[in-house]
Amino acid sequence: MGNDIAMTNPAFDVARGNRASHAALAIGAALVLLAASLPWWGESSWMREFVEIACYFIFAMMWNLLAGYGGMVSIGQQAFFGFGGYVMLMLGNFAGVNPFVAIPLGALAAALVAVPVSFVAFRLSGGYFAIGTWVIAEVFRLSFANVSAVGGGSGTTLTALRGIEKATRESVTYWMALACAVAAIALVYLFLRSKRGLALLAIRDNEVAAESQGVPVQRMKLAVYVVAAFGAGLAGALYFVGNLRISPDAAFSVNWSAFAIFMVVIGGIGRIEGPLVGALIFWALNKFLSDYGTWYLLGLGLLAIVVTLFFKQGLWGYAQQRWGWSLFPTQRKLIQSDA
């Protein structure tokens, strides 16, 4: 459809990529291949760290999709993160399902539970929607804390992986994380480049105008919410396969949302590269400063405040505006061809 104009009027071309982004795609593919080979030459601690970063990144990416593109700011996505984790664990421990297979199943479960949850959450909007999602996450937390079969308030361990050798488990977990991260990027990127993605941008910019143009706003918002829940559940299930131990406080902690917000705000909301840049900065800060405990967190909070007040587009967004950087172009540019 996007090329109809180009076909009837050859003076115009609809261009999407640019040379820099094509190069980046090639480099990205090479990096993924390199990363996949890590278990053969890297240390196991690197793989564990990568799994953790991948979880942060996927969660942040999905939060970005929901807030930046769906226009819904939520501080309750941890509900789906924890739900995905618990479903994975229950399938693994009680139903004999291979935990690695249970990861996408946990994500699916999170997506399914997002539908009734949205029925409640969508009653609110704006700042109150955000807090409402937090309440819902708290309900999830308190509910699971009262289920003794999964250890109640103190949680339980993932016993289903007990028989597997440590090195194998770590390698497979690592590959799983790599696959999930790549899949998440691909999912979001392709979604946003599609017609549905354009509709989403229209809704984000002006909901009323979009509705008047025939865009099914409510359905699209639900779609985004469900996709974001799927991603959050994926990150959660993956995290607890890596962690082997789950508890309600860890699974449903609001810190997940806090970190996601931090990563996306620093990196720039509503831009695909944002969560990536933010996750990398977050990881770096974590690596070098987390020893400082409370001062580190205090610094993170201040940084988020300063960036929000003075760099409204995030650091990556600032770069994009200033120097026109773009790795994941989703805009369609109308270029007057020389014909």
Next chain:
Amino acid sequence: MTRLLATRGLQAFYGDAQALFGIDFELAKGELVAIIGSNGAGKSTFLKCLSGLVRAPRTAIEFKGEAIGGMPAGEIVRRGLALVPEGRRLFPSLSVEENLLMGGLTQRPGPWNLQRLYALFPILAEKRQLPATSLSGGQQQMVALGRALMSNPEVLLCDELSLGLAPIVIREIYAAMPAITGEGMTVVIVEQDVTMAQRVSQRIYCLQEGRVSLQGRSDAFTREQISQAYFGL
């Protein structure tokens, strides 16, 4: 003439879209000037620039010898320039009387106060405690007009007083004009109703796509001349 209010080459933008392309305008004390033009011609934008709701270059607007372009709306109203906004824009959470009191916030000295307004528009006295937006369209227009008068301005800007009102109500509103101008108030009205505009004003400007297409004494133009200027033919 002694210029009370003047604009010189006034340009205005909404984001990237240009709405005014260089308006030259003059207003002398005691005049009633009308601005006409079709929808989107820039009439409301012009009044918003004058009253500080839309940005304008500092020297493009001069009021009582002072450059007021781009000044905050509160500062401009304190200097004696008040706007009756398009669409009334009353405060729904406030009663009729409270809306009027808001107008008097700047406490500028002058003849207009609550009693005077209630004398001019008795129906408002009757409904003073009711929520302002529960009144009929015409009555709401009276409240909006009264609210602007409460600031005792020297220049009153009226943006489409007749919008959405029945002809009989429009006549009622304009019947109050002599009481307003009688005190020496200078008035600018933006009007869709060309006949009414020509009747009540001494001079008239016609805007067309952000430019002045016609200006002069209100009685000096034929219907045809006005049509041409109106539609840019």
Next chain:
Amino acid sequence: MIETFVQGLLLGGLYTLFALGQSLMFGVMRLTNTAQGDFIILAAFTAIGGIALTGGAPGLAALAVLPLAFGFGYALQRYVLNGTLGKDPLPSLVVTFGLSIVIQNLLLEMFSADPRAIEIGGLATQGVQVGDALSLGVLPLVVLATAVAATAALQWLFAHTALGRSFRAVSDDREIAELMGLDARKVYALATAIAFVLIAIAGVLQGMRTTVSPSDGPLLLLFAFEAVIIGGMGSFWGTLAGAMILGLTQQIGFRLDPGWGIWFGHIVFLAVLVLRPQGLFPKTKG
């Protein structure tokens, strides 16, 4: 049964104080203060710190916190939060969320994670005998009385004063309010200043009735928020009613099973949201 009911009302009084500031800030400028609970805790710790530093009386420390809170709230709104206002809810959310983290960690650094309290001696446990079976705590009664007084005062301020008119006008239509000569930035700052006085009162009373620790904030926020939503936005008496209902449902929940008290409150909140999203006593506009 009556005991539960009364305890619920007393708890509701406390929640009213948590929620009034939230209701005020949202009502005037559509700002969601996610650090509401943390500021309440901060106020409590300020009083505790003040008492420790000066060895003074808790009553004096409590009173001293109020003007501090007023000034702090004014400055916060004027120089930080005003920059976050607008159609997008994200900036105010991120900034207040960031403040929440900063406050919690600052308090952790200064006071460690141990729970502290504002010692008021016997007053904390004193009771008043009502009838045969009922004994009401003096402090909870003070809290309830303060809550009702604060609600009435806010309602009066909004309905009968020039400042209240300004609040309502600027909340209705900021642009036209500025046309009237109001400086919206200053009006917003005053609203937040008043909200912070309420926060300070809530914090001090909370510190007197129980222990406080640096990470208590978020839960208080949720209670405040639930009270506002259940009661319906746009009315302070509505917020009080919502707080009462929340307090009651929590007490009933506690009675049924100590582990389910707060959970029950959440469920009732969600039920109200689904069945009557505008709240139970919303103010309809125009």
